Each structure stands twice: as structure tokens, then as C-alpha cells.
Amino acid sequence: MYEPVFAPTPIQPLDTDVHGNAFFLKREDLLPFSFGGNKARIGLEYMRDLAARGCNHMVAYGNARSNLCRVLSNLCAGAGVPITILSPADDDGQRREAYNEKLCRSFGAQVVPCLKTGVAESVDTVMESIRQKGEKPYYIYGDRYGKGNEAIPTAAYVPVYDEIRAQGDYDVIALACGTGMTLAGLLCGSKLRGGSERIIGISVARDAENAKAHTLAYGNAWKKDLLCADDVEIIDDFRRVYGDYGEDVENTIREMMRLHGVPMDGTYVGKAYNGLRRIAEREEWQNKKVLFIHTGGTPLFFDAADRIL
Numbered sequence: 001m002y003e004p005v006f007a008p009t010p011i012q013p014l015d016t017d018v019h020g021n022a023f024f025l026k027r028e029d030l031l032p033f034s035f036g037g038n039k040a041r042i043g044l045e046y047m048r049d050l051a052a053r054g055c056n057h058m059v060a061y062g063n064a065r066s067n068l069c070r071v072l073s074n075l076c077a078g079a080g081v082p083i084t085i086l087s088p089a090d091d092d093g094q095r096r097e098a099y100n101e102k103l104c105r106s107f108g109a110q111v112v113p114c115l116k117t118g119v120a121e122s123v124d125t126v127m128e129s130i131r132q133k134g135e136k137p138y139y140i141y142g143d144r145y146g147k148g149n150e151a152i153p154t155a156a157y158v159p160v161y162d163e164i165r166a167q168g169d170y171d172v173i174a175l176a177c178g179t180g181m182t183l184a185g186l187l188c189g190s191k192l193r194g195g196s197e198r199i200i201g202i203s204v205a206r207d208a209e210n211a212k213a214h215t216l217a218y219g220n221a222w223k224k225d226l227l228c229a230d231d232v233e234i235i236d237d238f239r240r241v242y243g244d245y246g247e248d249v250e251n252t253i254r255e256m257m258r259l260h261g262v263p264m265d266g267t268y269v270g271k272a273y274n275g276l277r278r279i280a281e282r283e284e285w286q287n288k289k290v291l292f293i294h295t296g297g298t299p300l301f302f303d304a305a306d307r308i309l
Helices: 038-052 067-079 099-106 116-132 158-168 183-192 210-223 247-260 269-282 300-302
Strands: 011-016 022-027 055-063 084-086 111-113 138-141 173-176 198-203 234-237 289-294
Touching: 022 247, 038 055, 038 067, 038 138, 038 158, 038 183, 055 067, 055 289, 067 099, 099 111, 099 173, 099 300, 111 116, 116 138, 116 173, 158 183, 173 183, 173 269, 183 198, 198 210, 198 269, 210 234, 247 269, 269 289
Parallel strands: 022 289, 055 084, 055 138, 084 111, 173 198, 173 289, 198 234
Antiparallel strands: 011 022
């Protein structure tokens, strides 16, 4: 199986703000595989687990904008492994076109529309259909309810905490929080190393309580009882319906591209970075070193380019 090699991603300094806070970006979007992003690391962990379990057909779940589905489809294409993606509509029932889904299809993925209210039944149907062909399916999220495989994606970001520490010391590390996989890995890494920095997950869709529960589940699946509720800080003030964002986020995306040459998307990274700057203002941070992890999603930037640029 082809495995991309990931060297440490660069950290890009941004402008120091009026209170002396220095902001930096860790450019996970520059990982050298399939437009990069955190899902490149996570997707590789799923591929390794599929092989370790002797499975030969990947089954994923995600809507048209899913970065993880794009990366998995690309990895599967390189490994000659078929992949089926269960793809729900947006919350409003619409099925919008996105470059990520176009890429998935170009890599040979079979995209199966499903309802968010019937995911378990759709998982059963797809898995049984694959078994009937004599293949051994691997569902990335575990059982029909999406439980049981939380340790695998968490493992991708435990060592990235050490990578960050080797690159510098920061008072605050912040990132977009969707599923909680990446945040859980970083928190586990920090807990193991006795880190003292503040790690903030900025939720892009879920309320804080729900997002915290998912993050704890991922972290403690990787190492039992390693994390407690007090270890997880999630701020949900800036979340919206998944994939939705407003003029303030658009302005942030436009500014980051124009001033720093950095593409951000409105679903995850742009929304979270906009939130981080507002948190710093609200809490009146002074003289802090702040690292924001750019978790990728470059194709999503182009989905909205006509609207934003």
C-alpha cells in the first residue's frame, strides 16, 4: 500500500496585534498529499487499520464537502482498494455540488446518497452488499451507529503535539473542531507530555457540550481515562449550521488570502480563525504567542471563491 511521507509542516508567522499578541499558523494544509489537511494524517491511519484487519473495501460517511472522504478516496485509488461513501444531504435537504465530491468520483469512489435519519440502516445495506460480493468491508466509524473505532483517528494527532513542541512554545493552541478527532489527539499528546498551554477547540457546528462529549470519546478510546472533562475546552460562540457562514467570516477569508496568501474555507478553518481573533479581543489577551492549526480544506476555498473573492 502506498503511504505518503509527512515531514513536519511549517509554522508561518502572522502580524503581531495591537496588544502584543503574536499569531502563527501551522500549515497542515501543506501536507503533500491530496491537498493536505488534517484528514491526510487521519486517512492514513484508517488505511493502515483496514490493512491490519485484513479488509479490502473501504466504507466512509460524509457529505459532498467532506475532506476526509476526498483523502480516503485518493488513498484507496492509489492502493487499488474500492471505496463506497455514504453521503447525506445538507441539513436543509439540498445536495450541493462540491469539488471534494467531484474528486472522490474521479478517484473511482461509489457515492451512495443516504438520509441523516437512516444512517445505521444505510450502513447495514452497504456492508451486506459488499459482503455478498465476497469482499470484506471496513466501516471507518466502527458499528452501524458510528461507534467503536474512535482510537484510530485520534492516533494521527498525538505525535503532532510533539512536532509542535519541537517547533516552539505557545501560550495558546487553537483549531477548528468538527468531529473532535484532531483536538482529541492533541489533548492526549499534551496530557502525556505535561503540556501547560491552553488548547482551544472552536466548534464549527456542534454545541460545546456535544462537541466535548465526542472529543472525550475519541481521546479515551485511544488511552482509557487519559482525559477528563476539565481537559477539554470548546468554544461554540461562533458556530453555525454546518457549512454556513456570514459576512464576517468571508471578510476574514478574503483578508488572509490577500495579505498572507493563505486559502481558508468557510466551513472549518476560516470560521474558526475568525472566531479565534474575536476570542482574543473579548478576553483582552496581551503578549501571548498563539498558534492556530490550519487543518486544510483547500478545495472548499474554491467552492466559494466566486462568492468571496
